[in-house]
Amino acid sequence: MAVVDRNGPIADKWERLADDAPVPGGTSVIVSFARLKSEHNSLFSAAGGVGVEIPGDVNLDELEPFLPRLGVVVVRMANMRDGRAFSVGRLLRERYGYGNDMRAVGDFIPDQVLFLLRCGFTSFEVKDNFPIDSLKHSVAAYSVWYQRATDRAAAVAELRQNTPGGGNS
Amino acid sequence: MYIYDQFDHTITRERVAEFSQQVVRRLIGELSEDQFRPLRLMNGLYLQLHAYMLRVAVPYGTLSSKQLHKLADIAKKYDRDYAHFTTRQNLQYNWIKLEQVPDLLAELASVEMHANQTSGNCIRNVTADQFAGVAGDEVEDPRIISEVIRQWSTFHPEFSFLPRKFKFALTGAAKDRAAIQFHDIGIQIVKNDAGEIGYAIYVGGGMGRTPVVAPLIKPFVARSELLSYLEACLRVYNLHGRRDNMYKARIKILVRDLGPAEYARQVEEMWPMTRAAGVDVPASEVARIEAFFVPPVYEKIAEPVASFVAAKAKSSAFARWVETNVHPHKAAGYGAVTISLKPIGGIPGDASSAQMHAIADLADAYSLGEVRVTHVQNVVLPNVKQTDLFAVWQKLGEIGFADGNIGLVTDIIACPGLDYCSLANARSIPVAQKLSTWFGDLDRQHNIGPLQIKISGCINACGHHHAGHIGILGVDKAGVEFYQITLGGAGDEKASIGQLLGPGFAGEDIVGAVDKVVNTYLDLRQSPAETFIEAYRRVGPTPFKESLYGRR
């Protein structure tokens, strides 16, 4: 496994912690949501940093109390067609105001990373053979968008307003 | 019609480049078929029985003559010299090579066309009333907001991997010519008591395995807030629509399971967030789009138009064609011509390159260069002067498309069926051809009156059989094609779902069975003015069942 952002591989400090493994002091760990709920006191006091992995059908209201202290939220896509992650990402950013690293994990392909970025994701856990060249190419596929999203990139309707004579060249 | 600006061109060009690169990655094996399939479907590319099929988007069914010429050229260059108009107002090519698709897309882009989101679990091509802008009964031209929705839904980062496909339809008139209540979201443009234009939102209709007539979720959404409301509708669906069973993944199942009131409540709860996200486009942008749909300057023509009246008097065949195929136009002295792509015994919706070129030429000569595609698989010349109607009719005769059968029993919808489609269980087209031939006599068709037959070759219902006055569904019974009959469906403002009459019929018996149904109607109607659907709603299925299966 490797972790990438829009530019390619990045260093990653996070370690996965199994539900029955002891908390290593000072280490940054990603735990299941069940464990976070039951052991948040000891996790936040012992670990160097705490992250959580959630599935697409998570109840975000339950996660909300922990969000300010989480260093990473990992959203799992059950398969590449599991599009709930895109909405979960937007909700975390736009409704719950979550501001730290948001990571997607699952069998998504480079072509989906651009949309994940637009929905607020910042890092991606991928297999070691993930095609980095295609990733770099795919995230640069579009220079303008028809609609606003979490990334707040200006939509064409706004660009048209700022273009002399509208967009008609 | 809408004309691309530099941004539309940029996005379309970048899309061609993106898909071209995806094709290369597939051909060299970087992408597996499982990974590529959703990508190619989002570009309208299916694998059918004999080849790839490419579905080209015709947004809200509006085409320029230039675009139609290009579509004809593409049919000749990349396909086998013909194409098929579909019930989504799109156009399909049947014999496409994957390795040629990038070049084909570049040619489409050169005339401001594409195949974006004509398949896949995303927001599909938006459909609308084929008489948009020319019908006298509309509140607003639905193509304005259809274009706003087209842009918003194109490469939507959040809604490109929905639980299942998602279809919008719009009507600007109370008379529904777009079957809006059979769509995931149907929008009727309305005016509120204050005289403001807004949108009534129906959610959760559809055909397929579980036909549902969509309930009204919100009676009025203001124009300035439409996109944020739609985004809230989609987000609730994307989060909570079922993903465990593809047959229960459409939004109609979610709305049914939650109940329309609870679904509407969840949308309301989500709406402030989508409003805050700034997805609603400014009024100036809607105005910019609206400017493309400003009605053309029509000549001032006083009715009655003498030459038109004389032509009808001289040729009863022409007069009859006018009766069925020419729709009233809001401008005096004009008509909207529906060109029947249903010649007797022909393949519904198919047109050769030569026929497409000829229609495009007619559009240039007689219809201000514009063409529409209907969800009944016909083509419309929306702006024809009544003085030109006779000439148009004669020229249509030269290409075999002068049949005056719009709305009659031979104006049949048929999906491609087992002749082309890898999902089909039975053939649809040959059934349509046999029925068309059987009922071909025009006197008989007029005697029968308005009657819609719709044929699907499988339960996915691309042939809209649920909405047919007579619906025919092909099934596979131990390797043999069988056809079930449903009666009483309707896709208009009185939408209803056809009821299954009984056991199916073998291919050689289906024409006889439909004939019995039609004769039963002719026997029991109160007067020639009572249409098939009116009579069916009055008497119910029993007399028809008895005529087909005997008394039980």
Added chain:
Amino acid sequence: MAQVKSQTKVLTANRLRNGETVYYTPAGTWSLYVTEAKVSTTPEEAEALAKIGADAYAANQVIDVAVIDVAPGSEVKPTHIREVIRATGPTVRTDLNKPVAPPQR
């Protein structure tokens, strides 16, 4: 008319790059013509065909791989109407159909 489960089968697919309907031949190639297909007569042979198909799919040569029933006899002919149509073309455009066997040269 009930269908008898056929014991004779052939391997079919569509070429990835152009979508053409093809059949696996005794020579180890893919032919456009069903009559040139290699016919299996035992479950083991059918299994072997399925394996060849899976490998060709994995190698990105073909997609929509299937082992289909054909009628026993001297000329290979699919039994199910879907496969009959796949082998030749749409029944409503016979002008576009391909022959079941290669044209004689």
